[in-house]
Structure formats: structure tokens, C-alpha cells
Amino acid sequence: MRDLVSDMASCLSVGGVRITRKGKALLDVPSLNLDGPGSTLILGPNGAGKSLLLRCLHGLIVPDRGQVMQDGVPLNAERKARQGMVFQQPVLLRRSVAANLDFVLKRQGLPRSERKTRIQNLLTEGGLDGKARQSARSLSGGEAQRLAILRALALNPETLFLDEPTSALDPSATQMIERMVQRASSRGVRIVMVTHDIGQARRLAADIVMMQGGRVVEHGAAQQVLDAPESDAARRYLAGGLVT
Numbered sequence: 009m010r011d012l013v014s015d016m017a018s019c020l021s022v023g024g025v026r027i028t029r030k031g032k033a034l035l036d037v038p039s040l041n042l043d044g045p046g047s048t049l050i051l052g053p054n055g056a057g058k059s060l061l062l063r064c065l066h067g068l069i070v071p072d073r074g075q076v077m078q079d080g081v082p083l084n085a086e087r088k089a090r091q092g093m094v095f096q097q098p099v100l101l102r103r104s105v106a107a108n109l110d111f112v113l114k115r116q117g118l119p120r121s122e123r124k125t126r127i128q129n130l131l132t133e134g135g136l137d138g139k140a141r142q143s144a145r146s147l148s149g150g151e152a153q154r155l156a157i158l159r160a161l162a163l164n165p166e167t168l169f170l171d172e173p174t175s176a177l178d179p180s181a182t183q184m185i186e187r188m189v190q191r192a193s194s195r196g197v198r199i200v201m202v203t204h205d206i207g208q209a210r211r212l213a214a215d216i217v218m219m220q221g222g223r224v225v226e227h228g229a230a231q232q233v234l235d236a237p238e239s240d241a242a243r244r245y246l247a248g249g250l251v252t
């Protein structure tokens with residue numbers, strides 16, 4: 009049964025998407041629908057095409073063939089503006105923590121007083137109270153990633169893409185990021201996240217997209233994919249075996 013949160017979340021789908029370079033298909037996804045409740049985690053070995061798929065979904069890469077649809081409509085500039093993206097290495101402005109947030113809030117045309125309140129709320133959400141005036145470049149890795157997520161959330165995105173956001177972080181910093189992601193998901197933001205961390209997939213995912221060789225080899229409910237994978241590729245990946 010679909011719950012309230014899932015009804016709030018937008019639906020993303022991919023139809024006949026193909027990216028080819030030098031005659032080799034880097035991404036070949038005939039069909040993929042992300043429309044269930046909760047977070048989608050994308051798993052698979054290095055070079056499987058996880059980042060390419062994420063970039064396609066966000067419209068950063070236009071596929072050679074096929075298209076990405078959001079709520080049944082081809083992804084357009086207006087819908088793209090309502091998507092946020094967080095990379096493995098946080099991309100921050102050489103300004104203070106608060107100025108990084110103010111930059112995106114200003115672009116939404118919010119008046120100064122409202123921006124001030126929003127910035128304070130965002131800092132609290134990310135556990136960055138007291139860091140407003142600190143240079144973003146002087147933040148620790150975990151703090152910088154939390155700021156990058158806050159900046160994406162400041163846009164009130166309907167979808168938030170995260171590409172291995174915790175791969176360089178320790179367990180405690182990872183836990184803080186995971187909590188932020190879970191809170192955003194429970195507010196109705198569709199989360200699509202790439203990870204190599206199977207434990208993280210178990211903690212966060214409602215559904216899992218397993219990739220190998222530019223293809224989706226399995227997509228299903230997290231527990232099903234993790235505990236009873238149907239494809240050999242997924243079985244080998246989860247067992248820690250070599251997958252090429």
C-alpha cells in the first residue's frame with residue numbers, strides 16, 4: 009500500500025537510454041522506473057555505470073538515445089531545477105558556510121529576513137550550528153559534505169541525487185549523513201544514491217538498482233535484492249566476489 013510520503017515523491021523513469029563511446033555501450037537501460045516509496049540505492053562494481061545513470065537522471069548527460077521522464081513528462085529545465093545533486097567530493101564556494109547557503113536562497117528570490125531564518129534552520133538540520141561564519145574550505149570532510157547536502161536541500165528539491173557521499177567518511181560522519189538523507193526522504197524528497205557500502209544499502213534503501221557493465225542487472229525491494237538476489241552478478245557482488 010502506498011503511503012502518504014510515497015504519494016508526495018515524484019516518479020522518475022528511464023526509457024531506452026543508451027550512451028555509446030567509441031562503439032562501446034557505456035550505459036544501456038531499456039527501462040527503469042523509480043516510483044516506489046523510500047530511497048533508491050544504486051549498487052555495483054567500479055565502472056558499472058552507476059554515476060553515468062545518476063548523471064543521466066539529473067540531466068547532466070544527455071543520452072545518445074532514449075530519455076528520462078519525471079512524472080511522465082520528459083525531463084525539462086523546470087524539473088531539473090527541482091533536483092539536487094551531491095557529489096563524492098563536496099563542491100563548495102570559497103565563502104563562509106552561511107554564504108554558501110545564502111547563495112542558493114538568494115537565487116530563489118527570498119528576502120533577507122527569510123533567508124536568515126532558513127540558514128539557521130538548515131545549519132541546525134546539518135549539525136553545523138556555530139559554524140556559520142567559518143570558511144567552508146576549513147570544514148572537515150564530514151562537515152563539508154553535510155553543507156553540500158544542506159545546499160542541495162535549500163532548493164527544496166523533489167529529488168536528491170547523491171553519488172557516493174560517504175565513501176571518504178568515518179562511521180560517525182557517515183551516520184550523520186545517513187540521518188540527513190533519511191529525514192529528507194521522510195519529508196517526501198525522492199532519494200537516489202550511489203554507494204559501494206552494502207551495509208548502507210541495507211540501512212537506507214527501500215529499493216536497490218544493481219548494475220554491471222552499463223546495464224541494470226536487477227531492480228527490486230532492498231531486502232529481496234540483498235537477501236535473495238536473482239542475478240548471478242548481484243549474488244557475486246554481494247558475496248564480495250570479483251565481477252567484471
Ligand SMILES: Nc1ncnc2c1ncn2[C@@H]1O[C@H](COP(=O)(O)OP(=O)(O)OP(=O)(O)O)[C@@H](O)[C@H]1O
Nearest residue numbers: 029034052053054055056057058059060061202204
Ligand atoms: N565521458 C566519458 N567518456 C568515455 N567513457 C566514459 C565517460 N564517462 C564514463 N565513462 C566510462 O563509463 C564506464 C562507467 O563509468 P561510471 O563512472 O558510471 O562507473 P561507476 O559505476 O560509477 O564506477 P565507480 O564505482 O568506479 O565510480 C566506465 O568504464 C568509464 O570509464
